[in-house]
Amino acid sequence: MTAPTTATDVNQPSLEHAPPTGRRMSWPVLALVVAGALALVSIVRLITGADGITNVSQMSTALQLAVPIGLAGLGGLWAERAGVVNIGLEGMMIMGTWFGAWAGFQWGPWTGILVGLIGGALGGLLHAIVTVTFNVNHIVSGVAINILALGATRYLAPLAFEGHQGGSAKQSPAVESLGHFTVPGLSDALSDLNAKGWFFVSDVAGLLGGLVTNVSWLTLIAVALIPATWWILWRTAFGLRLRSCGENPVAAESLGVNVYKYKYIAVVISGALAGLGGVFLSIVANPFYLEGQVSGRGFIGLAAMIFGNWMPGGLAIGAGLFGYTDSLNLRGGSANVHALLLLGALLLLIGAIWLVIRKKYVHAAVTLVIGGLVFAWYAGTNEVPNQVVAATPYVITLVVLALSAQRLRMPKANGMPYRKGQGK
Structure with missing residues (x-):
């Protein structure tokens, strides 16, 4: 049978009656919800006097912390939309941090980004071989990749970094900065407006100011990947075929879709995106590789993807939420968490x-x-213990997933074994 040539060819009755992926908010309703949430935060700020919860520096830090989580979640979305559960995001991020820093300190940060992408993609390729070709349980494979990545980088780090200035068995030499940019004029105006402490207006200024102040070029790339993913997966024939592999691979195969090929492509892209998240940690967030710097962000990225109902927009909101709570550790943690x-x-x-x-x-x-x-x-109380501040991102992760669980629906065939011709 020849491969389908249009997006509508794949969407036959066997696929078109799949259950809906949950209610979707219209843009006006979503804008009202965001505005209402921001107004509530503004009320809390005025009552508690915790101006730090919406200032420009807090929002800028939150954006920086949200990017690696969002990239990991985006990687998980690509894999799971094709029907492959990717618990190995953490390990693929670790591969990205090591390969990115290793190439970055020798040949520059942009080369480090490319090599880090390849490092994460290799982890994705291994996961695809094990799960798609050999039908190994997806969870087992992902856990094994996490362990393998951690062990491999611990072995390679002393060989690659010791003997270089600033390098050690657990840390790479410094990587040259990619550079940051600030929108002139607009950033200062928003900072001044934020400092006035007005209800709602100053909080909006703080949020927008964080998006235009000291922003890395890699942050721009990461943000652009959100709408790019949506367009590819939901507006192209390629994306429809890939998603059909996660909903009903047997029906997709009957319509000429090479299910193995699309699963492989999706999981390799998944690994590359997770690797890019790791690169962000070792080149932008810190200009060097440091053992343990991923710190569970791959798993939080997976949680952000689930919170977003396997949709790029929802994933971005989840990553922003988790990035914001994580930023409380760095800026006025106890006072801000007490206000929250x-x-x-x-x-x-x-x-x-x-x-x-x-x-x-x-x-x-x-x-x-x-x-x-x-x-x-x-x-x-007047403050909360430091242990509570440190645990806040993980507590928020559990609470948000618990509250949103009833409206979620993952791809129908996600994590299910598939063999070519099994529907015959």
């Missing part, structure tokens, strides 16, 4: 009201009790 306790209490109160409107009275009561406890914690 009040924000959490208000959100739980709103959630309880919503549940009452939906006549879920038991759930509303439980939510209200939890909100009361959180408010009591806020009112009874």
